[in-house]
Amino acid sequence: MLYNSIPPPEFKIIEGKLNEFDIKLKERIIEAREQAKEDKQNGLREGLREDSEIFKITNEKTRYIFNLYYVEKKLPKKVFDWIIKEKLIDTLLLAKWKKKGYEQLCCVRCINRKEFLTGDKVCICRVSTNEQNKKNKKKKQVKEAENKDSVCTLCGCSGCTSKP
Ligand SMILES: [Zn+2]
Numbered sequence: 422m423l424y425n426s427i428p429p430p431e432f433k434i435i436e437g438k439l440n441e442f443d444i445k446l447k448e449r450i451i452e453a454r455e456q457a458k459e460d461k462q463n464g465l466r467e468g469l470r471e472d473s474e475i476f477k478i479t480n481e482k483t484r485y486i487f488n489l490y491y492v493e494k495k496l497p498k499k500v501f502d503w504i505i506k507e508k509l510i511d512t513l514l515l516a517k518w519k520k521k522g523y524e525q526l527c528c529v530r531c532i533n534r535k536e537f538l539t540g541d542k543v544c545i546c547r548v549s550t551n552e553q554n555k556k557n558k559k560k561k562q563v564k565e566a567e568n569k570d571s572v573c574t575l576c577g578c579s580g581c582t583s584k585p
């Protein structure tokens with residue numbers, strides 16, 4: 422990996438693990454592209470599988486650092502700060518996880534209003550199943566697609582609300 426600045430020596434301990442995420446991501450993207458034609462024929466949004474892989478691995482990688490630093494407290498602050506500075510993880514997502522109600526957030530796109538495809542105030546994956554059922558009962562005309570399942574069409578997340 423090439424970095425913009427010299428990493429602290431302690432970064433070596435986790436460098437291999439971070440590289441593994443990157444390698445996995447590259448492989449998944451290739452696989453997703455191979456599936457793209459088939460997906461399109463099946464009516465899936467073009468690029469959804471690829472987006473979904475990017476979201477999943479970025480999320481895992483960010484969670485790994487989040488846990489190491491905030492939960493297990495095993496990561497030196499200078500290494501953490503350097504990782505943030507180099508943007509090796511999703512820094513916006515990590516910042517959101519510290520907020521109440523956002524602890525399990527899948528990706529920042531799903532709380533970015535401009536990108537909502539459903540026209541709702543929140544992305545489908547941000548609505549808990551209970552809330553969805555209540556809402557569906559109230560609303561008589563529920564779009565079929567929404568009814569079928571609650572997988573989000575932005576990143577492929579199947580629900581990321583925090584458990585009560
Ligand atoms: Zn998402």
Ligand SMILES: [Zn+2]
Pocket residue numbers: 527531544545546547573574575576577578
């Ligand atoms: Zn979503």
